[in-house]
Amino acid sequence: MPKVLIIGDDMTGVNASAVLLARQGLTCATFFDLDTYDAGENQHLDTVVISTDSRSIDADTAYRRVDRAMKAVYDDGVKLVNKRMDSTLRGNIGAELKGILDNLPAGTLALVVPVFPASGRVCIGGYLMVHQVPLEKTIVAKDPKNPITTSKVVPLIAGQMQEQVGFIELSTVLQGEQAIAKSIIEQHSAGCRVIVVDATTDDNVKDIAKAAKATKLRLVAVDPGPFTGAMAMELIEAPPTGKGQKVLLTVGSVSDATRRQMEDIRLKYSHHIVNVDVLKLIDAGQRDQEISRVVQTLAATADQYEVLGVTTTCWECDVLDLSKLARERNTTEDAVSQQIAQGLAAITRKMIQELGPVIGGLFTSGGDVTVAVCAELKAVSIEIKDEVLPLAVYGRIHQGVFHNRPIITKGGLIGDDTAISKCVDYLLIKLSNESYAKKL
Numbered sequence: 001m002p003k004v005l006i007i008g009d010d011m012t013g014v015n016a017s018a019v020l021l022a023r024q025g026l027t028c029a030t031f032f033d034l035d036t037y038d039a040g041e042n043q044h045l046d047t048v049v050i051s052t053d054s055r056s057i058d059a060d061t062a063y064r065r066v067d068r069a070m071k072a073v074y075d076d077g078v079k080l081v082n083k084r085m086d087s088t089l090r091g092n093i094g095a096e097l098k099g100i101l102d103n104l105p106a107g108t109l110a111l112v113v114p115v116f117p118a119s120g121r122v123c124i125g126g127y128l129m130v131h132q133v134p135l136e137k138t139i140v141a142k143d144p145k146n147p148i149t150t151s152k153v154v155p156l157i158a159g160q161m162q163e164q165v166g167f168i169e170l171s172t173v174l175q176g177e178q179a180i181a182k183s184i185i186e187q188h189s190a191g192c193r194v195i196v197v198d199a200t201t202d203d204n205v206k207d208i209a210k211a212a213k214a215t216k217l218r219l220v221a222v223d224p225g226p227f228t229g230a231m232a233m234e235l236i237e238a239p240p241t242g243k244g245q246k247v248l249l250t251v252g253s254v255s256d257a258t259r260r261q262m263e264d265i266r267l268k269y270s271h272h273i274v275n276v277d278v279l280k281l282i283d284a285g286q287r288d289q290e291i292s293r294v295v296q297t298l299a300a301t302a303d304q305y306e307v308l309g310v311t312t313t314c315w316e317c318d319v320l321d322l323s324k325l326a327r328e329r330n331t332t333e334d335a336v337s338q339q340i341a342q343g344l345a346a347i348t349r350k351m352i353q354e355l356g357p358v359i360g361g362l363f364t365s366g367g368d369v370t371v372a373v374c375a376e377l378k379a380v381s382i383e384i385k386d387e388v389l390p391l392a393v394y395g396r397i398h399q400g401v402f403h404n405r406p407i408i409t410k411g412g413l414i415g416d417d418t419a420i421s422k423c424v425d426y427l428l429i430k431l432s433n434e435s436y437a438k439k440l
Contacts, residue, residue: 001039001077003236004047006228007069007100008084009055009062009091013224017084018049020229023306023428026236034072046236048073055091056145059160062092066099074103079235080221080228085114087121087224088135089128089153090146094160100220101193109188110220111212112165112196113205113227114153118268118421121224122200124170127151153196166192173197173204180211188217199227202270206230206304246302247427248359249273249309249420250348252341252369253412261420262311268421273309274298281343282325282336291343295350302355307424310347312340341368345376352377352401360431361406362397363423370409377401382409388426389415406430 004021008014011030018028026046031037034050042048050069054062066083074081081104083097097110115123120131128135134151135141141148150156158165166187172179180197187195199205209230212219221228249265251258265271274297280290298308322333329336352359364370374382378400386394392410397403408423415422 001043001075002045002048002073003078004080004082004228004232005070005073005078006047006049006082006084007052007066007096008050008082009052009096010086011051011053013086014049014051014084017082017225017228018047020225021047021232023431024229024232024236026232034069037072039073039075052096054096055086057092059092059095063095063099066096067103070100070103080219080231082228082231083110083220083222084228085112085222085224086146087114087116087119088130088138088140089114089148089156090140090143092160093222094157094162097157097194097220097222098161104220105218108193108218108220109184109215110194110222111184111208111227112153112157112194112222113199113208114196114223115199115205116224116226117200117202117205118226118425123153123196123198124200125198126154126167126169126196128153157194157196161194163194164192166190166195168195168197170198170200170204173199173207177207177211177214180208181214184211184215184217188215194222201267202226202230206270209234246305246355246358247307247361247363247424247431248348248351249307249311249363249424250344250365250369250373251309251311251420252344252364252366255412257415257417258365258412258420259313260417261415262309264417264421265307265309265424269307269424270305271307271309272298272301272305273307273311276310276312276344276347278312278340282329282339287343291346291350294347295354298351299354302358306428308351308359310344310351312344337368338372341366341372342376344369345372348373349376349401361408361427362402363408363410363420363427365410365420366412374400379403382407388423389419391415392419392423394426394430 022028028047030049052065054065085093115121122129128151130138136151154165154167168183172183205226213234221231274294280286322336326333326336379397380399382395384395388394391414394408
């Protein structure tokens, strides 16, 4: 019996949303023809996905297709319905949402979170921005089938539905889940059954999902994928086996390029990245304690994040003068650099040992760090498989603690601001079909 029902106007779009749930370990299947759907034969599915192929047709026909899908699949066992919306507001969003709400009990609330931070789609002040450009000023606006004339989400949906639509601005979202929940309840009580919510990061999306759960209202998620994924994590009990979707980043490079790339990771992914105290890491009396601190901090909340990481710098002011440190310790810069790399490598090994197969793949940045990590993991070699981007290589570790598991290595000066994100995307795709037994 399905726990999640995804209905969208385009096959590619609904599949993109479904894969976010598949990464959580939920079984998903997309159906092309409602006439072939048999509830009895598909009781094993956690998620049923329906494409109504209705993006470029008239609103009335789109409504009828969604209405039919709801009547064919929805029952009381479904905990979450997603109206999968296009990330650039194309199609009959309002009509199709109305087709869903008309088949649900009175009082059901639709939360519209129209963002996909990993793809550069964010909502600020009710305006949908694509890579920092208002939607109506992008090339998507000139789509011959579905031209876009506005970047403002609230009036677009309100006009399509011919009803009041509420709005929660970013300043409220940034206050956290309690403030968001309060605003949801207030606007729902005032008669809004559709509320648009600003968001710019995956952390914002997670806070909105937690707030939505806290309201205890029956909800429809209206979004291009991330909000539905976050709601599923809140509402659906995780299966006994999960996907090996977590990527561990070990970043030793202190270049400006690497710091910008890590900031891009923070904006795009559900992440927990810990900044190691380098001075403690190279102090023999404090090294073990600092390694334990970082490992315990990351492991304590690992289930909540897709990307875990350890780095030596967040800001330019964090960069230490290795020459000065070497002089103070009567050693060489290379020796200090090796101590740092070995400390990061020890953290990597302990994380793998602590979390086991939950860590699906590794990313390392900086040559010294990569060598130290491989040595710490007792790897004999890396079997090279592919080039992710110039000078960023994908392979499989041979022998040792992380045998036959994927790794991407990249130089610290390599790539544009999205380089590490591209590597993480690559790993997540590789890991999306790999399962592991969860600890009970």
